[in-house]
Amino acid sequence: MICPxxxxxxxxxxxxxxxxxxxxxxxxxxxxxxxxKADDADDKKEFKAVFVRQADGSMQEIQFNE
Structure with missing residues (x-):
């Protein structure tokens, strides 16, 4: 996975x-x-959200494709 x-x-x-x-x-x-991670019972490690920590410490949700 490359840095977004x-x-x-x-x-x-x-x-x-x-x-x-x-x-x-x-x-x-x-x-x-x-x-x-998604809340799948079989834990397929499917992702539902991606967040990036900003320089000020806040988290920003982003669209991200591996």
């Missing part, structure tokens, strides 16, 4: 802190991307 902000680097997964989302960090620009 700088488009220069692969995102690296941060060790999972919640079963409801996955967090990734760009090694180039430091952008944090949080992906909310």
């Amino acid at each position: 902000v700088c488009k220069q680097s692969e995102l690296r997964e941060v060790p999972e802190t919640s079963p409801l989302n996955a967090t990734y960090k760009c090694l180039n620009c430091g952008t944090q991307v949080m992906v909310a």
Whole structure:
């Protein structure tokens, strides 16, 4: 998965802190991307929302295709 902000680097997964989302960090620009997983009972890891942490600390939802 390429960083949606700088488009220069692969995102690296941060060790999972919640079963409801996955967090990734760009090694180039430091952008944090949080992906909310769908509520599927069989846990297909389908995503329903993607958020990017902005420089001011706020989260912005984005459209993102792997």
